[in-house]
Amino acid sequence: MNPIIQIKNLSKAFDLSKRNVPIVKGTVVTLPKRDIEVLKDINLEILSGEYLLIFGPSGCGKTTLLNLILGLETPTSGKIIVHDKNLGKMTSPEKSIFRSKNFSTIFQNSYWLKSLNVLENVALPLYLRGLSKRSAQMRAHEALAISGMHEFALSRPNELSSGEQQRVSLARAIVSDAPIIIADEPTGNLDSRAGHKLMAILDQEHRQGKTIVLVTHNLSYLVHADKKIAMEDGQIIGRFTGDSLPADIKKELEEE
Amino acid sequence: MKFTLLLQIVLRNMLSRKLRFVFTLLASAIAVGSTIFLFSLGYGLEEISTEQLVKSDALLQIEVSSTKPTEIKLNDEMISQIKSIAEVSSVASSTSLAGKIIIDDKLLDSPFYAASESYYPLAGIDLKKGRFPAPEEKNYLLLSERTVSALGATGDNILNKKLNYKLIVPAVLGQQDSSDYIYEATVIGIIANQKSAFVYVSGADAKLAGAESYSVLKVKADNKNDIIALRKKVENLGLKTIYVGDTLQEMNRFFGYFRLILGGFALIGVAIALFGMFNTLTVSLMERIKEISLLKILGSKEKIIFWMFALESLIFGLLGFALGIVLFLLSKAIVLSFFSSLASRLGNTSINIFNTPAFLIVVVFSITMLLGFLAGLLPARRALKVNPLDIQRFE
Numbered sequence: 001m002n003p004i005i006q007i008k009n010l011s012k013a014f015d016l017s018k019r020n021v022p023i024v025k026g027t028v029v030t031l032p033k034r035d036i037e038v039l040k041d042i043n044l045e046i047l048s049g050e051y052l053l054i055f056g057p058s059g060c061g062k063t064t065l066l067n068l069i070l071g072l073e074t075p076t077s078g079k080i081i082v083h084d085k086n087l088g089k090m091t092s093p094e095k096s097i098f099r100s101k102n103f104s105t106i107f108q109n110s111y112w113l114k115s116l117n118v119l120e121n122v123a124l125p126l127y128l129r130g131l132s133k134r135s136a137q138m139r140a141h142e143a144l145a146i147s148g149m150h151e152f153a154l155s156r157p158n159e160l161s162s163g164e165q166q167r168v169s170l171a172r173a174i175v176s177d178a179p180i181i182i183a184d185e186p187t188g189n190l191d192s193r194a195g196h197k198l199m200a201i202l203d204q205e206h207r208q209g210k211t212i213v214l215v216t217h218n219l220s221y222l223v224h225a226d227k228k229i230a231m232e233d234g235q236i237i238g239r240f241t242g243d244s245l246p247a248d249i250k251k252e253l254e255e256e
Numbered sequence: 257m258k259f260t261l262l263l264q265i266v267l268r269n270m271l272s273r274k275l276r277f278v279f280t281l282l283a284s285a286i287a288v289g290s291t292i293f294l295f296s297l298g299y300g301l302e303e304i305s306t307e308q309l310v311k312s313d314a315l316l317q318i319e320v321s322s323t324k325p326t327e328i329k330l331n332d333e334m335i336s337q338i339k340s341i342a343e344v345s346s347v348a349s350s351t352s353l354a355g356k357i358i359i360d361d362k363l364l365d366s367p368f369y370a371a372s373e374s375y376y377p378l379a380g381i382d383l384k385k386g387r388f389p390a391p392e393e394k395n396y397l398l399l400s401e402r403t404v405s406a407l408g409a410t411g412d413n414i415l416n417k418k419l420n421y422k423l424i425v426p427a428v429l430g431q432q433d434s435s436d437y438i439y440e441a442t443v444i445g446i447i448a449n450q451k452s453a454f455v456y457v458s459g460a461d462a463k464l465a466g467a468e469s470y471s472v473l474k475v476k477a478d479n480k481n482d483i484i485a486l487r488k489k490v491e492n493l494g495l496k497t498i499y500v501g502d503t504l505q506e507m508n509r510f511f512g513y514f515r516l517i518l519g520g521f522a523l524i525g526v527a528i529a530l531f532g533m534f535n536t537l538t539v540s541l542m543e544r545i546k547e548i549s550l551l552k553i554l555g556s557k558e559k560i561i562f563w564m565f566a567l568e569s570l571i572f573g574l575l576g577f578a579l580g581i582v583l584f585l586l587s588k589a590i591v592l593s594f595f596s597s598l599a600s601r602l603g604n605t606s607i608n609i610f611n612t613p614a615f616l617i618v619v620v621f622s623i624t625m626l627l628g629f630l631a632g633l634l635p636a637r638r639a640l641k642v643n644p645l646d647i648q649r650f651e
Binding site for chain 2: 067070072073093096097098099100101105107111112113114115116124125127128129130132133
């Protein structure tokens with residue numbers, strides 16, 4: 001299978017000089033430059049239709065990696081190639097259009113256009129692509145049926161529980177039929193039952209050929225993914241395919 | 257995204273904060289309404305003031321009187337001299353007299369004017385009833401409405417009635433010994449004037465009464481451009497001239513300043529409305545950072561985000577304009593009904609003090625839409641700069 005996402009020598013550093021205390025020497029005030037390197041020399045290939053799970057402690061760079069893949073952040077060095085297109089060579093509006101065609105996203109928290117109901121929020125990615133209201137809402141109904149939220153179509157998203165909102169988020173992610181689903185801690189705010197429901201829907205999407213990149217803390221979800229990556233301190237510390245953690249990774253995480 | 261969908265989203269978003277929406281809309285509407293109100297009032301007053309001048313041939317004529325009535329007399333010889341001036345088209349005369357109208361056993365003192373028949377159109381006199389005299393017609397009377405009411409009559413029952421009157425000629429105009437002569441004439445017209453009591457009679461009557469010269473002449477030129485030369489030539493005869501064009505020029509200057517002041521007031525209203533609109537859109541932007549971030553993550557084109565804000569400000573402009581027109585019409589109706597009731601209490605006819613030319617509406621509409629768009633421009637541009645990652649930062 002061909003890699004759908006290629007990450008080559010990727011590094012990302014944040015300039016925190018604005019947050020630093022100025023140094024005053026006589027009449028000269030300087031801000032010390034202090035970069036924090038959150039990702040260091042990441043190399044990764046994600047195959048089309050693959051289910052990749054990324055885990056690691058908080059602050060290890062998982063979310064930054066996802067943001068870079070989505071083109072929401074710019075790498076300090078290295079490159080990200082999605083569908084043979086180098087994200088680094090795209091302008092911001094180009095990235096936006098590229099994102100709408102290739103990615104669906106789910107975050108830990110749910111975000112909505114408050115003036116729209118559930119059905120319209122789910123149809124939003126299709127509206128943005130220029131589909132008519134009728135056909136967009138027809139597909140939104142189907143997506144809501146898949147996520148089991150069809151009966152809430154006319155509710156306001158904020159009237160729903162966190163678990164229900166996440167299932168609506170998932171419906172919005174699958175409605176556009178984008179080949180890659182990026183999920184950043186989608187079960188982070190859910191109880192285990194709601195979390196498992198959501199993971200089951202992701203499994204279903206994976207079976208239908210979608211590429212899934214999932215970031216999670218919950219190691220019980222390792223079983224869902226084809227490939228697992230452990231991260232620590234901005235680096236990939238292990239890659240494996242089994243359902244349980246290799247001893248060396250388990251040890252490192254425990255030490256952490 | 258289809259335009260109708262975008263419009264729906266924008267409208268729903270605007271209506272989601274009803275109170276803010278209403279106040280912002282009211283600010284725009286008041287600015288539009290007060291601007292049209294003030295300018296309509298300005299144009300209306302200007303029209304009332306200049307209508308009489310423009311309606312008559314006033315701009316084609318000069319009024320001539322003597323600087324020294326005892327030495328330089330406005331008599332037939334002088335009229336002949338004036339008529340010989342190349343620029344002159346016609347000359348009409350009027351003589352101011354005193355007199356008494358005799359009706360049954362009553363006597364009514366009144367100013368009398370003995371005029372040539374060509375004087376009436378040049379003086380812009382309007383008739384309420386009846387007709388003007390025919391050329392060379394004698395023994396007629398034109399009474400003002402006030403004179404009719406002072407005689408205890410109405411226009412209908414006094415028209416075509418024969419009345420007796422006496423004339424008194426001021427010493428400066430000629431003899432004084434004809435005051436006992438009683439004239440008889442028919443009332444052929446009622447002049448539309450409720451404020452002053454006066455009577456117009458035939459110019460021949462003044463001569464009969466012994467008047468040797470006229471009080472005032474109206475000299476009409478062929479062309480408005482000849483007025484300057486004509487005035488100069490008439491003044492060279494030792495006469496004094498008055499031209500209403502001078503007054504009109506002064507009035508135009510006055511109304512020019514008046515419009516500037518009104519424009520200043522309107523500008524304050526517009527600035528407040530503009531600030532209100534800008535403030536609403538900026539607050540709306542701050543509240544919707546996460547929504548804009550979401551749209552960017554979902555792959556929205558920049559123009560959709562831009563138009564979300566620009567459209568909102570244009571809608572404020574459009575609705576503000578429509579509501580402003582309604583406010584203007586309401587306030588105009590209130591003011592006019594007040595003036596109408598005041599006029600009927602004072603026994604006058606009501607007049608429309610507003611004039612709203614179509615170009616004023618077009619200009620206000622264009623400015624409202626332009627300013628509306630400009631008010632939304634900055635928030636719209638700021639929305640484009642929102643970082644999609646702000647969705648996570650603004651938790």
